[in-house]
Amino acid sequence: MRILNLAYMFFRQQLRHRVQVVVVVFAAMIILAAMIFSSLAWEHEGELVVDLGLSGMDFLAFMVVIFSLVFFMYEELEMKSAVLILSKPLRRHEYLFGHYLGTLMTVAFNLVFMLVILSVALAFLGAYLQPIDLFAFLYIFYKAVLVASLAFLFASFSSSVPLAVILTVFLQLLGHFSFHLHALGRQITNIPLRLFLDGLYFVLPNYYWLDVRDRAGLPGFEFSFGYFLTSSAYVICYAAIILYLAIMLFRRKEF
Amino acid sequence: MIKVTGLAKTYIKRHLWTKRLIPALRGIDFQVENNTIYGLLGLNGQGKTTTIKIIVGLCRADAGSVEIFGRRQSFYRADLASLRKVSYLPELPYFPRHLTARELLDYYGAVFFMSRSEISRRRDEVLETVEMRQYQEMKMGEMSKGMMQRIGIAQALFNQPDLLLLDEPMTGLDPLGLKMVRDIMLELRDRGKTILFSSHILSEAEKVCDRVGIIHRGALLKEINDVKKLKTQKLEEEFIKAVS
Ligand SMILES: Nc1ncnc2c1ncn2[C@@H]1O[C@H](COP(=O)(O)OP(=O)(O)O)[C@@H](O)[C@H]1O
Ligand SMILES: [Mg+2]
Numbered sequence: 001m002r003i004l005n006l007a008y009m010f011f012r013q014q015l016r017h018r019v020q021v022v023v024v025v026f027a028a029m030i031i032l033a034a035m036i037f038s039s040l041a042w043e044h045e046g047e048l049v050v051d052l053g054l055s056g057m058d059f060l061a062f063m064v065v066i067f068s069l070v071f072f073m074y075e076e077l078e079m080k081s082a083v084l085i086l087s088k089p090l091r092r093h094e095y096l097f098g099h100y101l102g103t104l105m106t107v108a109f110n111l112v113f114m115l116v117i118l119s120v121a122l123a124f125l126g127a128y129l130q131p132i133d134l135f136a137f138l139y140i141f142y143k144a145v146l147v148a149s150l151a152f153l154f155a156s157f158s159s160s161v162p163l164a165v166i167l168t169v170f171l172q173l174l175g176h177f178s179f180h181l182h183a184l185g186r187q188i189t190n191i192p193l194r195l196f197l198d199g200l201y202f203v204l205p206n207y208y209w210l211d212v213r214d215r216a217g218l219p220g221f222e223f224s225f226g227y228f229l230t231s232s233a234y235v236i237c238y239a240a241i242i243l244y245l246a247i248m249l250f251r252r253k254e255f
Numbered sequence: 256m257i258k259v260t261g262l263a264k265t266y267i268k269r270h271l272w273t274k275r276l277i278p279a280l281r282g283i284d285f286q287v288e289n290n291t292i293y294g295l296l297g298l299n300g301q302g303k304t305t306t307i308k309i310i311v312g313l314c315r316a317d318a319g320s321v322e323i324f325g326r327r328q329s330f331y332r333a334d335l336a337s338l339r340k341v342s343y344l345p346e347l348p349y350f351p352r353h354l355t356a357r358e359l360l361d362y363y364g365a366v367f368f369m370s371r372s373e374i375s376r377r378r379d380e381v382l383e384t385v386e387m388r389q390y391q392e393m394k395m396g397e398m399s400k401g402m403m404q405r406i407g408i409a410q411a412l413f414n415q416p417d418l419l420l421l422d423e424p425m426t427g428l429d430p431l432g433l434k435m436v437r438d439i440m441l442e443l444r445d446r447g448k449t450i451l452f453s454s455h456i457l458s459e460a461e462k463v464c465d466r467v468g469i470i471h472r473g474a475l476l477k478e479i480n481d482v483k484k485l486k487t488q489k490l491e492e493e494f495i496k497a498v499s
Contacts, residue, residue, distance in 0.1 A: 002365060006362075012354070075352070083345050084343075084345065084350065085366060088367065089336075
């Protein structure tokens, strides 16, 4: 309950920030671009708009996480507004987890906002979202769940905002390649290098698994209920482990 | 009420591969008795803030111990039972800019295991006490320094604490604000509360303290027990004698 209150307050603060306007403008731009694009296409225009919209949301979700990270590190840690709440009967893990949830609330809010806009744009074209599109939407949120946990790990570990941002961006990029690194490792005979690649594959978030929409057309892949459950479990476990590490580091932080 | 024993702290400033040690406290002992106002006096950079932050659990001491209400405090596992009855006002408090005063107090109130109606009642009471009721819808980012200090005091009164730790509560206040803080402190003491505060404004300390400790270069140089019995300006003399 107290954690939810913390989360809600963090969410509310972020919504009031001027950056939120950028999200709205960004959403409008994506839709506009999609509309123009679709007027050039002869067929599958709905699909094209969905593609564009979802890619935009993917990027947007990541930007919201980065913004939350900067906001959290600057306002709470650097300007030390955290001391006022941490000196009250609240544990460090409640504090950190509350802000993590607040970040996810902000991401979810913005994603749902974009989804509504996208559906309206589609309705004009006489198209509508397929079930797999909705899953793709959920998986965009999953990616944010993973990268936000990493962002909070870096916020706990480093006191430098630029460093934490760079590390988060870096891991986000690597997350898209981790599966390919693994595939590369399979073809390498150099044992230490191969172990290194396998290690990376194990530690990095695996976005390939979450890329259900693009893979849905590929042979040998079927999006099933079982797949949904395993990938959801993966996301929860990964985020939980990273957050646990973040909390361990945050507990040592002095103000 | 508070028992501080052998408190020592050295800050480590890391910059790339270099490491600089900044000793802040070199073994401090003092006790704050129940129902008194204790002033921790010292020049800038002598360790007042560090002492208070360690007591409230924001900083880790390298050595020594802190007891509040007879309970040993630990940095890694905050004693929530004690903290419920403690409050803290940082020097230069900084609040979330995008919240209004009212939202801010509700936010802090929710941490204290209070019911919603209790929170809004307490919020109105403390805003009244610091004469900020008419500004409750103002965003924290738009407030002047003195107003923020008042909100800082309001949040420190919120949980009806038995022990208040106030770090330079008088800085940034105008004469009316100063008098208000002084009156609040004295009234709290009369109601049986205990206050530890830091200051370098001797004339103000003289007016409220029952007891003072003079801290210099991370050590407690001298304690004066009956500040009330000193003649006017005598505290300044004692202070200068101690630190020079
Ligand atoms: N976060 C910090 N990192 C490094 N040094 C610090 C830090 N905080 C305080 N210090 C140093 O510790 C000493 C005591 O500081 P402080 O407790 O803030 O003094 P005061 O509150 O009496 O002005 C000073 O020399 C100060 O420079
Ligand atoms: Mg200080």
